[in-house]
Structures are given as C-alpha cells and as structure tokens.
Amino acid sequence: MQHRLGRQTVALENPAVILSHAAVGGRQEGEGPLSEYFDHLSGDSFFGEKTWEKAESAMQKLALSKALEKANLAAEDLDYILAGDLLNQCIGTSFGLRDFGIPFYGLYGACSTMGESLALGSLLVAGGFAKRAGAMTSSHFCTAERQYRMPVPYGSQRTPTAQWTATASGCAILGDEGQGPRITVVTCGKIVDKGVTDANNMGAAMAPAAYDTLRAHFSATGTGPKDYDLVLTGDLGVLGRQIVADFFAADGVDMGETYQDCGMLLYDIQKQDMHAGASGCGCSASVLCGYLLGQMEARHLKKILFAPTGALLSPTSSFQGESVPGICHALTIEM
Amino acid sequence: MQHRLGRQTVALENPAVILSHAAVGGRQEGEGPLSEYFDHLSGDSFFGEKTWEKAESAMQKLALSKALEKANLAAEDLDYILAGDLLNQCIGTSFGLRDFGIPFYGLYGACSTMGESLALGSLLVAGGFAKRAGAMTSSHFCTAERQYRMPVPYGSQRTPTAQWTATASGCAILGDEGQGPRITVVTCGKIVDKGVTDANNMGAAMAPAAYDTLRAHFSATGTGPKDYDLVLTGDLGVLGRQIVADFFAADGVDMGETYQDCGMLLYDIQKQDMHAGASGCGCSASVLCGYLLGQMEARHLKKILFAPTGALLSPTSSFQGESVPGICHALTIEM
Numbered sequence: 001m002q003h004r005l006g007r008q009t010v011a012l013e014n015p016a017v018i019l020s021h022a023a024v025g026g027r028q029e030g031e032g033p034l035s036e037y038f039d040h041l042s043g044d045s046f047f048g049e050k051t052w053e054k055a056e057s058a059m060q061k062l063a064l065s066k067a068l069e070k071a072n073l074a075a076e077d078l079d080y081i082l083a084g085d086l087l088n089q090c091i092g093t094s095f096g097l098r099d100f101g102i103p104f105y106g107l108y109g110a111c112s113t114m115g116e117s118l119a120l121g122s123l124l125v126a127g128g129f130a131k132r133a134g135a136m137t138s139s140h141f142c143t144a145e146r147q148y149r150m151p152v153p154y155g156s157q158r159t160p161t162a163q164w165t166a167t168a169s170g171c172a173i174l175g176d177e178g179q180g181p182r183i184t185v186v187t188c189g190k191i192v193d194k195g196v197t198d199a200n201n202m203g204a205a206m207a208p209a210a211y212d213t214l215r216a217h218f219s220a221t222g223t224g225p226k227d228y229d230l231v232l233t234g235d236l237g238v239l240g241r242q243i244v245a246d247f248f249a250a251d252g253v254d255m256g257e258t259y260q261d262c263g264m265l266l267y268d269i270q271k272q273d274m275h276a277g278a279s280g281c282g283c284s285a286s287v288l289c290g291y292l293l294g295q296m297e298a299r300h301l302k303k304i305l306f307a308p309t310g311a312l313l314s315p316t317s318s319f320q321g322e323s324v325p326g327i328c329h330a331l332t333i334e335m
Numbered sequence: 336m337q338h339r340l341g342r343q344t345v346a347l348e349n350p351a352v353i354l355s356h357a358a359v360g361g362r363q364e365g366e367g368p369l370s371e372y373f374d375h376l377s378g379d380s381f382f383g384e385k386t387w388e389k390a391e392s393a394m395q396k397l398a399l400s401k402a403l404e405k406a407n408l409a410a411e412d413l414d415y416i417l418a419g420d421l422l423n424q425c426i427g428t429s430f431g432l433r434d435f436g437i438p439f440y441g442l443y444g445a446c447s448t449m450g451e452s453l454a455l456g457s458l459l460v461a462g463g464f465a466k467r468a469g470a471m472t473s474s475h476f477c478t479a480e481r482q483y484r485m486p487v488p489y490g491s492q493r494t495p496t497a498q499w500t501a502t503a504s505g506c507a508i509l510g511d512e513g514q515g516p517r518i519t520v521v522t523c524g525k526i527v528d529k530g531v532t533d534a535n536n537m538g539a540a541m542a543p544a545a546y547d548t549l550r551a552h553f554s555a556t557g558t559g560p561k562d563y564d565l566v567l568t569g570d571l572g573v574l575g576r577q578i579v580a581d582f583f584a585a586d587g588v589d590m591g592e593t594y595q596d597c598g599m600l601l602y603d604i605q606k607q608d609m610h611a612g613a614s615g616c617g618c619s620a621s622v623l624c625g626y627l628l629g630q631m632e633a634r635h636l637k638k639i640l641f642a643p644t645g646a647l648l649s650p651t652s653s654f655q656g657e658s659v660p661g662i663c664h665a666l667t668i669e670m
Contacts, residue, residue, distance in 0.1 A: 007414050008438040010464050051655050079342050080523060087649065088423040090443045091657075094526060094647035098660050103343040103523035105451060106647070106662070108425045108443040116440060120455065127462025128337040129345050188415060188438035191429060312429035312441070314422070320386050322426075325433050327441070 008188045008213075009220035015182035016122035016174040018333070019073075019132070022066035023290030024059045025282075026141070026167030032267040037290035039066045045142055045167065052142040053091060056169075059282075060085075060096030060138050063171035063289070071173045073132070075100040078173070080124060081134035082117040084108050085281055086165075088147065092138050102134065110310030111206075111235050112189065113137035114170055114285035115329035118306075121174045122183040122331070131176050138169035139280030148199070148315060161201040163237045163279035166266055170285025172293070181296045185332035187217040191312065193325035199318050203240025203263075203276055206309040209326030210236060211247040214307055217330045218253075225255050229301045232292070233328070234284035234308030235263040237277030262287040262308075284308040296335040303334045337461070343523045343548075344555035350517035351457035351509040353668070354408075354467070357401035358625030359394045360617075361476070361502030367602040372625035374401045380477055380502065387477040388426060391504075394617075395420075395431030395473050398506035398624070406508045408467070410435040413508070415459060416469035417452040419443050420616055421500075423482065427473050437469065445645030446541075446570050447524070448472035449505055449620035450664035453641075456509045457518040457666070466511050473504035474615030483534070483650060496536040498572045498614035501601055505620025507628070516631045520667035522552040526647065528660040534653050538575025538598075538611055541644040544661030545571060546582040549642055552665045553588075560590050564636045567627070568663070569619035569643030570598040572612030597622040597643075619643040631670045638669045 003011040022039040030041035040062050047058040060083070068075060081100070084107035085092035097104055109116035117135035124130045142152050144165040150156040174183070192209040210233045218224055225231050225248075233244060241261040248255045262284040263277035288306055295301045307330035313322070338346040357374040365376035375397050382393040395418070403410060416435070419442035420427035432439055444451035452470035459465040477487050479500040485491040509518070527544040545568045553559055560566050560583075568579060576596040583590045597619040598612035623641055630636045642665035648657070 004414075004464065007411075053651055053655060076342075079339075084443055086424075088651060089421075089445065089647065089649035091647070091649045091652045094660050094662075095652065095657065098526050098528050101525050103525055104662060105455060105523060106443040108419055108441040110424065110441075120440060123459060123462060123464050127458060127464065129339065129458050129462065188440060190436050190438055191433050193433050312424065312426070314424035314426045316388055316423060317426045317430065320388060322430060325429050327439060 005220035008216055009185060011185050012122060012126040014126045015184045016125040017178045017182050018180045018293060019173045019175040019178050020067050020071035021172040021289040021293045022063050022070060023286040024063045024169045025286055028267060028272060029166060029168050031272060034266055034287065034291045037294050052140055053087060056092035056138050056140040056143050057096035059169040060092060060136060063169040064134060064136060067171040067173050075102055078102045078132050078134050079130035080105060081136065082107055082121050083136040084113045085138050086110060086144055109327065110312055111279060111281050112308045112310030112327050112329050113281045114288060115308035115331060118172060118183060118331055119186045119188060119329050122186060125174050125176050133174045134171060135174060136171040137281040137285045139165050139282035141165045141167045144280060158275055159200045160275055161239055162275045163202060163263060163277050164274045165280035166278045166283040166286060168282030168286035170289030172289055181293055181333050181335050183331050184334050185221055187213055187330040189213040189328040191325045191327050193323055195323045197323045199313065202279055202311045203237040204243060205311050205324035206326035207236055207240040207243035209328040210244050210307060210309045213328040213330050224253065225259055228258060228303050228305045231259045231305045232307060233261045235279040236261045236309055237263040239276050299335060306331050306333055340555035343551055344520060346520050347457060347461040349461045350519045351460040352513045352517050353515045353628060354508045354510040354513050355402050355406035356507040356624040356628045357398050357405060358621040359398045359504045360621055363602065363607060364501060364503050366607060369601060369626045372629050387475055388422060391427035391473050391475040391478050392431035394504040395427060395471060398504040399469060399471060402506040402508050410437055413437045413467050413469050414465035415440060417442055417456050418471040419448045420473050421445060421479055444662060445647055446614060446616050447643045447645030447662050447664050448616045449623060450643035450666060453507060453518060453666055454521045454523060454664050457521060460509050460511050468509045469506060470509060471506040472616040472620045474500050474617035476500045476502045479615060493610055494535040495610055496574055497610045498537060498598060498612050499609045500615035501613050501618040501621060503617030503621035505624030507624055516628055516668050516670050518666050519669050520556055522548055522665040524548040524663045526660045526662050528658055530658045532658045537614055537646045538572040539578060540646050540659035541661035542571055542575040542578035544663040545579050545642060545644045548663040548665050559588065560594055563593060563638050563640045566594045566640045567642060568596045570614040571596045571644055572598040574611050634670060641666050641668055
C-alpha cells in the first residue's frame with residue numbers, strides 16, 4: 001500500500017500537505033536575520049507568565065493558536081497533535097496543550113522533535129488515520145540552561161563549542177488535502193553514539209546521527225545533496241555541520257553550499273556572539289515553520305530535505321559518565 | 336482506507352498482530368501474584384549495573400531481547416521501535432536501545448506509554464509503513480522515587496493514597512501477519528486536568544482521563560464494559576479505579592467486575608503493603624506483556640480493552656503550583 005524504500009524510509013503515496021505553520025520567538029530570535037519570518041516575537045522572556053517553564057507552555061499555545069488561525073481551523077478540527085519538548089517530563093507540551101482538547105501523542109526526540117512530529121503526523125495522515133494533525137515543539141533558553149547547565153543568573157562562561165538554546169516554538173498543521181508544501185518522503189533515524197562525552201559540544205555528538213540518517217535517506221531514495229534546493233540539519237551548529245560535511249567528503253560526496261544547518265541560520269552568530277550557533281527543539285522548528293516554509297510558499301525553494309537532530313542525554317546520564325547518543329529524522333518537503 | 340470511528344478512534348482494517356511479548360521484573364514483582372508470567376525476574380535492583388538508571392536501561396534491553404528471541408527475530412527484523420519511560424529525557428529508553436540499531440521514535444506518555452507505543456506501532460503496521468514494529472516501556476521504583484519524591488535511603492513515610500512504582504519492563508513485537516492476539520481498535524486520549532494537585536494521589540489525578548478515553552472508546556465503537564472479557568486501566572490503583580467506576584455509575588453504566596486495574600493485579604496489595612497499588616510505566620506494560628497476553632494465547636481471555644493511564648506532571652510543575660494533567664490511550668485486543 002505504501003511505498004516502503006527499505007527499512008527506515010517511506011515514500012508517501014498520499015503526501016501530507018502542510019496547511020499552515022507558525023513560529024514564535026523571543027528577544028534574541030527577534031534580533032536575528034530571520035526575525036521577519038516569525039508570527040510572534042516577545043521581548044519578555046516570561047511571555048507574561050510567572051516562570052520560564054510556564055512561558056514555554058505559553059509559546060506552544062501561541063504557536064498552535066497562530067497556526068490554527070492561519071489555516072482558518074479550530075482545535076476541534078485536528079484529529080491528533082504530536083508534540084514534545086526538552087523539559088523533564090515534557091511539561092512545556094503537556095501544560096501548553098492542556099486546554100485544547102485535541103487527541104495527543106506525546107513525543108520525546110530532544111531537538112529532533114520537529115522532525116519526529118512531522119514524520120509521525122504525516123504517516124498518520126497518509127495512512128488515512130487522520131484528516132488533519134498538528135506537529136509542534138518548543139525550547140526556551142532559560143528553562144534549558146537551568147535544567148541542563150547552570151542557573152541563568154550565575155552567568156557561567158560558555159565554551160567556544162557551546163550553542164545557544166533558542167527561545168522559540170514552531171507548529172505545522174498537516175492535512176490530507178489542500179494547498180501547500182507536501183511531505184513526500186520520511187526517514188526514521190536510529191540512535192547513534194560515537195562516544196562523545198562533552199555536553200558542551202552537542203554538534204559533534206549529534207553529527208554522526210545526522211550523517212547516518214542522511215546517508216540512509218540518500219541511499220533509499222537514490223538522491224544526493226544536489227537533488228535538493230536545501231539540505232538542512234537541525235541544530236548541529238558550525239562544528240557539527242562541518243563534521244557532517246567531512247564524513248560525506250570521505251565518502252566522495254560533496255555536500256556543497258546547499259547543505260546548511262538551522263543552528264547557523266537563526267542568529268547572526270558573530271554579531272550576536274552565539275559561539276557555535278543555535279540549538280534546541282525550537283531552533284529547527286522555528287526556522288522551518290517561519291523562514292523555510294515561507295520561502296517554499298513564495299516558490300523560492302521547491303524541494304528541501306529537513307533533518308532535525310537530537311541529543312538523547314540527560315544531566316543524570318552525563319553525571320554517570322555516559323556518552324551522548326544522537327538521533328536524526330529526515331523529511332523531504334516539496335512545493 | 337481506514338475505518339475512522341469519529342475523531343480519536345480508528346478500527347484497523349489490517350489489525351496488527353502481537354507476534355511476541357516479554358516482561359521483566361524485580362524483587363517485589365517476583366513476590367507478587369503474577370510472578371510466574373514474567374520472562375525474567377531479578378532480585379538485584381541494579382540488574383548487574385552500577386546505577387539504578389543503568390538498571391532501567393538493562394531491563395529494556397532484556398525485555399526487547401526476550402521478545403525478539405520468542406518471535407525468533409533479530410533486531411534487524413524490526414522496521415521501527417516506539418518506546419519511552421519516566422526518566423528525565425527518557426534515558427532508560429535511549430541508553431537501553433542504543434546498541435540495537437533499530438529506527439526509533441521516542442515517546443513520552445508517562446505511565447500511558449505502553450498504550451501509546453502499541454497505538455502508534457499498530458497504526459504504522461496497519462498503514463503499511465512497517466512489517467514489524469516493537470513497542471516498549473519501563474519503570475524502576477528507585478529511579479522514580481529519587482526523581483519524583485525522596486532519595487530511597489531517606490525512608491520517607493508513604494501516604495495511604497500512594498502507589499508503588501513497579502520495577503518492570505514490557506515489550507511487544509507487532510507484525511502485519513502471523514498468529515497471536517490482534518490490536519483491532521485504537522483510541523487516542525486527550526489531556527484531561529480536573530485540578531488535582533496531590534502528587535501522592537496519582538489515581539485520582541488520572542481517573543478523569545481514563546473515564547474520558549473509555550467513554551469515547553465505548554461511544555465510537557458502540558460497545559460497553561460487558562462486551563469485553565476484561566477492561567483494564569493502567570495504574571489507577573484502588574482509589575482511581577473506584578473513581579472511574581463512580582463516574583460511569585453516574586452515567587448509568589455499571590462497570591462491573593470485568594473492570595480491573597493493572598495497579599491492583601501486579602502485587603498482593605495487603606500482604607506486600609502496597610497502599611493504593613502499583614504504578615509506573617512498567618506496571619501496565621508487564622501485566623500486559625506477561626499475564627494478560629499469556630492468558631489470551633491460552634484462550635482464557637478473548638477480547639480485552641487495555642487502557643493505560645499517565646500523569647503528565649514533573650516535580651517542577653508541582654513546585655510551581657500546577658495541578659496534574661492526565662492522559663489515557665485505549666486499545667481493543669482480540670484473540
């Protein structure tokens with residue numbers, strides 16, 4: 001029934017259509033080069049709430065509400081929503097979605113969540129299980145810092161390899177018919193762990209997973225980087241992106257200039273002093289649901305390969321001496 | 336193509352077959368009335384590892400390996416695995432699955448995870464996206480205690496409404512053909528929050544979600560509790576089960592003796608001093624993947640409604656004064 005291209009890749013006979021999309025960001029995102037593509041930007045890191053965790057939930061509420069509004073749909077029109085975030089027990093999502101009453105499948109894919117939610121959402125739509133489904137995620141600099149690193153007021157120094165967790169949320173509404181960019185191929189990633197233990201160098205930890213998934217996707221579909229207007233990893237940053245390009249170069253594949261990383265697009269890295277670039281679930285989610293899908297609708301991009309990456313660690317696993325497993329899910333999106 | 340029964344329920348035209356299943360447990364589970372149905376029981380709460388978190392990963396490795404072995408399959412024979420757990424960033428799962436190389440969709444559904452993984456897994460199989468998929472989860476008393484409550488050696492007193500987190504893991508292998516119990520109907524739950532703030536009374540917090548999902552399932556399928564040999568919620572315990580029965584009684588529906596809760600089956604509550612019963616992702620997972628599916632294969636049960644429940648809180652959300660949102664996913668399983 002479906003066109004399965006090997007073990008981890010499916011070409012959708014009935015591609016899911018991205019009916020609408022919305023991106024929400026904070027102050028740094030508003031000062032970056034993609035600011036004009038956001039639907040909502042807030043200078044208040046609390047988004048009117050009393051805690052940063054509640055602010056993250058508020059961002060998901062805003063992103064979902066904006067995406068529904070742009071598609072002229074109500075919450076009742078969604079059969080499912082698939083979402084998750086970085087917070088312990090994904091509370092950004094559960095409290096953000098609590099009042100919408102939409103059947104909910106909760107995900108944990110770390111910073112690959114936008115890819116995972118779009119992948120499973122498009123399979124549910126393509127399989128005839130849903131007419132419409134939402135896919136969403138978020139991250140918040142302040143909630144991530146205090147959970148993974150140090151309390152923000154401590155002002156700890158950042159290493160050159162560190163990335164800046166985006167304060168952002170992205171939401172896309174998928175449908176089984178309609179106008180808009182279509183998700184045509186889905187590749188599910190495997191957990192890949194090459195033994196990187198530096199929790200301040202997530203790009204290096206996730207790069208092997210990105211390489212593994214992109215290679216599987218290219219192989220299953222018989223395509224290469226030149227077949228896409230853009231190939232985008234999620235949040236590898238400057239170092240991780242170079243590692244992926246180096247891996248492919250060793251295979252004789254030139255990833256070229258069409259290979260970019262969302263973590264290098266969201267901020268002006270030099271001017272905003274962002275070290276290795278942006279990271280967090282909200283990075284690839286807001287770059288996709290703001291800039292990229294907007295460029296596709298304006299026909300400036302016709303076919304992209306979107307491949308968000310996640311690091312499946314926790315502070316506890318690092319304290320216990322574990323390395324950082326990575327994962328990456330990839331989707332072909334065509335206009 | 337699929338038989339969608341309203342917004343949140345799907346009747347599968349090509350039901351997913353449960354090809355094999357395995358349950359792993361610890362000391363308390365081995366002393367309970369279902370001990371003979373476990374595939375592996377360990378008196379060592381560390382399962383040979385140095386930390387309880389690594390022990391939880393070891394339990395998932397064991398459950399998956401046993402389930403694969405019983406189906407005479409290798410890891411390479413699975414197209415996907417869907418799994419998650421209660422630990423921050425789901426590290427029980429990511430480190431447990433790291434070495435298997437199976438395409439992975441990570442889930443967070445708290446103690447509803449066995450239901451969520453079977454639901455999404457059976458949709459992927461029924462939709463033609465996978466020939467075989469794994470569904471798995473785990474919990475560990477000691478990792479849950481120190482994450483959600485108190486360090487275990489502190490020996491804090493437990494309230495009468497408290498439940499005991501199961502040290503257990505369950506894994507089921509789904510296929511698009513073969514012999515075994517079949518998943519025929521899937522109902523996806525909504526987040527329901529009735530304002531319960533007592534983190535020591537999870538049964539009461541999750542009961543409204545269980546009622547909401549069971550009611551939706553009965554309504555969409557035109558069935559009632561008498562149409563099933565057993566209706567099983569996940570881990571509501573003594574109090575939560577009674578609340579669900581009371582809700583239905585107010586609607587004029589007698590849930591009767593066929594309605595049970597996995598949290599009341601796993602332990603001898605009186606003899607083992609388990610207060611309100613068992614809880615944790617591993618509770619419903621091991622009761623299903625040990626006892627229940629075994630009883631179905633032995634033809635002692637022909638049709639059950641399995642409805643695991645999850646509490647979508649975190650210690651942080653409780654510290655910030657939030658109530659406890661619940662969710663419940665339900666599956667009809669027939670022999």
